Amino acid sequence: MKRAFKYRFYPSPAQAAELARTFGCVRLVYNMALQARTEAWTLREERVGYNATSAMLTAWKQTDDLAFLNEVSSVPLQQALRHLQAAFTNFWAKSAKYPTFKSKKRSRRSAEYTTSAFRWRDGRLTLAKMAEPLDIVWSRPLPEGASPSTVTVSQDAAGRWFVSLLCDDVIDQTPATGAVGIDAGLDSLLTLSTGEKITNPRHERADRARLARAQRNLARKEQGSVNWAKARLQVARVHARITDRRRDHLNKLTTRLVRENQTIVIEDLTVRNMVTNHSLARAISDAAWRQLRTMLEYKAGWHGRNLVVVDRWFPSSRLCSVCGALAEPMPLHMRSWTCRCGQTHDRDVNAARNILAEGLSVIACGGGVRPQRESSRTGQSSVKQETQRATAGTPRL
Known part of the structure; x- marks a missing residue:
């Protein structure tokens, strides 16, 4: 290859x-x-x-x-x-x-x-x-x-x-038997179906003060002057530092996930639509979910792993992973909830477990039973087996 x-x-x-x-x-x-x-x-x-x-x-x-x-x-x-x-x-x-x-x-x-x-x-x-x-x-x-x-x-x-x-290049195909469901978020960058939560490093927020100083310095310069060119270069270097640190973190994280698991199930998030929420756009862009998915796709292809992409409207956060009951819509700040069966769920862990179960069902029963939207590269897109709901607005995390 x-x-x-x-x-x-x-x-x-x-x-x-x-x-x-x-x-x-x-x-x-x-x-x-x-x-x-x-x-x-x-x-x-x-x-x-x-x-x-x-x-x-x-x-x-x-x-x-x-x-x-x-x-x-x-x-x-x-x-x-x-x-x-x-x-x-x-x-x-x-x-x-x-x-x-x-x-x-x-x-x-x-x-x-x-x-x-x-x-x-x-x-x-x-x-x-x-x-x-x-x-x-x-x-x-x-x-x-x-x-x-x-x-x-x-x-x-x-x-x-x-x-x-x-x-x-020839990439060694190392064996793996695990399966993991992944729920992307902002408080935790990723929550795995195993219960592990990966902290969101928030690289842009960490360098926000440095970036603001460089941009203020640029704004004070006369556009097109030599000093303006020097100040523009300083702004670009701060942006490059943020981008490099983010890419390095995502590369290490995705490599670990691909090496440890044979099956990886993720959610089909529409980042382009989600960043229209001006309250969360900066945090969503800093999380770089689209870049994370791209890395998972090509690395899964390298190592012969199965990458399954669950439909974006699958109610992973509101579905009880124990009894299967569907809860009412809940606000984004509610991070835990109790099902009528008595089970108390961490919202993110419950979503990751539901995503994994949906992905495994697609592999077992076949995702091509009903028409489906093809994912980019090698990812499979799962379609819900129940009637699709006409849901408007931004998908909930």
Whole structure:
């Protein structure tokens, strides 16, 4: 299987200048090709594919105004056209919105190189148009005997440089027999069906004061000045610190869950709708439930685990895990409740146990009995066997 290994590197001034030119040319070619394809459809109802845009690129390079495109490697420019073709393919398949233009200030700065545009020798990487190899910090080794097939160079808003190497890798399939249900929350990031509660680290809240100081300092500077650029970099570094700590915590947590359990059952939370609640939007975004699910999906695929996604309207919090009785709707601040059978439930633990039971029933009885919405990647989406309720508003936690 293919895996990407990402490392930080420190370019020389000449390398940084070459990469900056490449990023600008990639963005320009992408935007010009998008404009050409859009005009062809709106004016002539003609679909322009990758081959036509590749021919356009050749013609653009021969003009005086765009002759500078010849100064950078042609491979990242061709890859930009392929990425645009993939964006249109997803749009036609109704799985994505219409492609948008890349912004110099807001879009990701990156360039992709294939094997013809870089040299890999003795563990050293040299990109096209460069005389010296990149100074990469090898924070972890590549797989034994691995040779990258694709190299992606990027720079984040904090000014840090990264290189991602796509290599063939074999992941050991370690056996596991456990099954766990997971309920996501805010007080506890995750509550497991075993009764364990994983504390929410709240990385954004921990650095909120530092972020506020950096943003106030930025607001006092004249936009576009040198001091404004320095202050903007400080804000970006605080955001990068929050993002890195959050990603590190989620990676360790999801790796542990996948290694310990053969079956993992989660709830299909609609984070996009939930963040419309302005009282909880900041906390929900800080919890990064969508990123957690994405990690579980691809790691479950790596290790051969079963990931089951329970329908979002399944009443996991209100269903008694002992007698199966359905309680009345309860406010979010009520963290425990007593069923009419006499059993007192912790709201989150009870929800995790119900999610696990629903997921195991799907595996035993089959989730394809009734039509279901396909989940992204490898997750299965369970549909309730009872009549769906017409419930409006944000799903309860």
